[in-house]
Amino acid sequence: MNDADRKALEAIRRRNPDADPRKFLPDVPVMRIPRHIAIIMDGNGRWATSRGLSRSDGHRAGASSVRRALVRCAELGVEYLTLYSFSSENWRRPEDEVRALMELCVENCHSQQAELSSSGVRVKVIGRREGLPEDVLGALDFVEQATAGGNRITLCLAINYGSRGEIVDAVKSLARDVAAGRLGVDQIDEAMVASRLYTAGIPDPDLLVRTAGEMRVSNYLLWQISYSELCVTPVLWPDFTAADVDAAVREYASRNRKFGGLAGGA
């Protein structure tokens, strides 16, 4: 291990003493472990349909993949995992499917809270509260509060989330400050816009994974993924395992990020 990797490992271990990226990815320099992974969890419907099950059964099966992905991300020392759980466009789905998704959300907040808390996971929810049923809001508030002290990994759940709506909300909040004389137009810069997004304070995703093969971003984190590396896998979300997390991270580590500059980074 070179100096940079040793330092990267120390930084990871200070936050999460049990993380051991080299155990799962001995071929990947620790420095190249992504700090933030965002996932578009897609393919639950296709998984269920191909088995003659209902779409809701597919969503239920997908919930186990969440746990597997979260555990492996923590083991690798990833700091943030952001999961697209329900988009602001998913309300267009049949009522019974939407209801099943909301019920699953409530159920999992309660059934997973103890394990999340004991494993040092902090849950943060992003998206619009307006429109979500009271019981869902209550369950989300409960799990956020119960896990507020978690400092090993942040699980960010995008629920009733749409990126354009998020940008609209940010613009409104800036406009209100300008109208009230609290903010000058020329003070607005990229950092200030970022600070008004739901993801304020969270670094941009290094890696965006989409399962089930579609080559689109579906209104997810449009501002935040400006320089994220993209990885699309054909694996359907309910089939997604720890080995698939490893594969995506290995792929990410092999990329040459340039941020508009020359090879090798800044």
Ligand code: IPE
């Ligand atoms: C992703 O699976 C889960 C949600 C969008 C909530 P889908 O339900 O979109 O699965 P497909 O795309 O129909 O296979």
Ligand code: IPE
């Ligand atoms: C994106 O998947 C939303 C979530 C994963 C929650 P969709 O299945 O809704 O996306 P489209 O409709 O295929 O673009």
Ligand code: MG
């Ligand atoms: Mg889909």
